[in-house]
Amino acid sequence: xxxxxxxxxxxxxxxxxxxxxxxxxxxxxxxxxxxxxxxxxxxxxxxxxxxxxxxxxxxxxxxxxxxxxxxxxxxxxxxxxxxxxxxxxxxxxxxxxxxxxxxxxxxxxxxxxxxxxxxxxxxxxxxxxxxxxxxxxxxxxxxxxxxxxxxxxxxxxxxxxxxxxxxxxxxxxxxxxxxxxxxxxxxxxxxxxxxxxxxxxxxxxxxxxxxxxxxxxxxxxxxxxxxxxxxxxxxxxxxxxxxxxxxxxxxxxxxxxxxxxxxxxxxxxxxxxxxxxxxxxxxx
Amino acid sequence: xxxxxxxxxxxxxxxxxxxxxxxxxxxxxxxxxxxxxxxxxxxxxxxxxxxxxxxxxxxxxxxxxxxxxxxxxxxxxxxxxxxxxxxxxxxxxxxxxxxxxxxxxxxxxxxxxxxxxxxxxxxxxxxxxxxxxxxxxxxxxxxxxxxxxxxxxxxxxxxxxxxxxxxxxxxxxxxxxxxxxxxxxxxxxxxxxxxxxxxxxxxxxx
Numbered sequence: 199x200x201x202x203x204x205x206x207x208x209x210x211x212x213x214x215x216x217x218x219x220x221x222x223x224x225x226x227x228x229x230x231x232x233x234x235x236x237x238x239x240x241x242x243x244x245x246x247x248x249x250x251x252x253x254x255x256x257x258x259x260x261x262x263x264x265x266x267x268x269x270x271x272x273x274x275x276x277x278x279x280x281x282x283x284x285x286x287x288x289x290x291x292x293x294x295x296x297x298x299x300x301x302x303x304x305x306x307x308x309x310x311x312x313x314x315x316x317x318x319x320x321x322x323x324x325x326x327x328x329x330x331x332x333x334x335x336x337x338x339x340x341x342x343x344x345x346x347x348x349x350x351x352x353x354x355x356x357x358x359x360x361x362x363x364x365x366x367x368x369x370x371x372x373x374x375x376x377x378x379x380x381x382x383x384x385x386x387x388x389x390x391x392x393x394x395x396x397x398x399x400x401x402x403x404x405x406x407x408x409x410x411x412x413x414x415x416x417x418x419x420x421x422x423x424x425x426x427x428x429x430x431x432x433x434x435x436x437x438x439x440x441x442x443x444x445x446x447x448x449x450x451x452x453x454x455x456x457x458x459x460x461x462x463x464x465x466x467x468x469x470x471x472x473x474x475x476x477x478x479x480x481x482x
Numbered sequence: 483x484x485x486x487x488x489x490x491x492x493x494x495x496x497x498x499x500x501x502x503x504x505x506x507x508x509x510x511x512x513x514x515x516x517x518x519x520x521x522x523x524x525x526x527x528x529x530x531x532x533x534x535x536x537x538x539x540x541x542x543x544x545x546x547x548x549x550x551x552x553x554x555x556x557x558x559x560x561x562x563x564x565x566x567x568x569x570x571x572x573x574x575x576x577x578x579x580x581x582x583x584x585x586x587x588x589x590x591x592x593x594x595x596x597x598x599x600x601x602x603x604x605x606x607x608x609x610x611x612x613x614x615x616x617x618x619x620x621x622x623x624x625x626x627x628x629x630x631x632x633x634x635x636x637x638x639x640x641x642x643x644x645x646x647x648x649x650x651x652x653x654x655x656x657x658x659x660x661x662x663x664x665x666x667x668x669x670x671x672x673x674x675x676x677x678x679x680x681x682x683x684x685x686x687x688x
Contacts, residue, residue, distance in 0.1 A: 241635055258658045268603050271596060281581040331661035351662055381642045382632070404650055406643045408621070410628035428635060430628055435655070472624040475617055 242425035243412070247385025248373035250356060250408065250473070251400055253436040253452065257334050257351040289315035344451045347440050355452040356474070358461050359393065364416070369451075369461035371470065373429055382407060386432040393450075398439035408433045409473040411466055431473065565681040 261269065282290070292314050338349035347355065359372045374389040376382060383405050390400055407430035414426035441450060451461065455474050458467055588596075633640040 243635060245635060245639075254655065255658045256662045258660055264602060264606055267599055271599055278583070278586050280583070281576060282583060287581065330664070332664045334661060336662075348662075352658065382639055383643070401653070401655075402647075405645055405647045406625060407628040407632065409624045410631050412631065428631055430632060469624075473621050475621075476613070 242423050244424065244427040245376035245382065245385075246373045246427050246429040247376055247382040247389065248371045248429050248431045249386040249389050249400075250371055250431050250433045250470075251390065251398075251436055252357075252433065253347055253355040255352050255354060259352045285315060285318075292316070344453060344457075345441075347452055349452070350454050353454040354475075355454055356458070358451045358453050358458075360449045360451075364419075368463065370466065371431060381405070382430050383432055386434070390434070394439065394441060397441065399437040400434040401437055402432060402434045404433075407431055409469055411469045413465075431470070433473070563683070565683055568679075 334351060336348045336351065338346040343349065349355075357372060358369050360367055360369050362368075372389045372393050374385050374392070376385045380388070383402060387402065390398060409431045411429045411431075412426065413429075414420065415424065420426075453461060455471070455476070458470065458474075462470060629640065629643065632643060
């Protein structure tokens, strides 16, 4: 008897909470219908457009042990199932000729090649050793300099910005208030332009937001028409450009998904992580 | 027409002078003629008058040309060659027996190891696929919720958000390499001859 009663009570509580959410939403839509204007006068929620700017990875991820084993096996199978190439045939012929020379002890035709296949391979090896490729783990990684773009080259890096809201300094994705007459994506592009002073080029992925975050203002700031704000996130991929060093230091940071937890508030972080791909997968 | 012109040419070429010669001939054999002035025999009447060009001729010429064009078109259609796909044509030098490697005999342990590795790999790929699917589903849910919230806020912004973005596709981006690019790299200098075969298919469209 007690269990079903408890369940019904819980059900009632859940229903009440949903009703509250619906009621708040309906209030917004009803007042919009009354206002009948493109701007957001009726709704108590302010609109903010935010930008999730990601730097795609420059370098491939290191392979797991299983992947390395599989790679080795596939290479082996490929060699086993292939035919001899011209270079390999040449090498085989020359080794046969050398063996005959040693066995027979008489000079064969003088039209030997001066360069054997083996010599060619040695030369190629030498040129390869002289080439110094770029480092996969950069200095910025070693110093853990989070403001530089050159760290964690195998991950996505997301831009975070520190701003004042009320009396607090909060880390968040760059955002700006929506102004009537522009789309929300336009707001996000405006954020990018003002933040980077037009140095950064980014490709926005579509007109639709990828996530949202809703929060209410603290009791002191709440008014009848100003209940809280909704932030809509738009994804963008960084093409070129970076922040100039002369800009404000300590106010922006490029961070991978695991390090987001160091900066963002829990609820905000939970909503942001929903639209970011986890680390086991490629960039998106 | 041709015979008339031929005749005229022959008469012009005959020595000595033509007309005078004719007169002389007629005076010579005037005893054979009935009267001195048998008109039609005096004047050479073996020539034909020049035919006038009839108006039907341009049409006939046009018809002849069309027939010729039709024949050309049929020939061209028949001989349209397809561009050969180089990948499907095995070059003859690869059919040489000397190129084949000796058959590798795998030991029992090796074949076992390979089989077990392939099984582990298939399991890993299955899990990776499921993870990807779940992540994409979660991302889509987040997007749908955001769009619902936006619709509650303002239908105008919602309609603008759900519009297609024509500048998004075609989308090209360079994927990750094994090492990052070196900033002051000097590539080695040299020329190369590009010997790729470029086929053009000629299509006759009139």
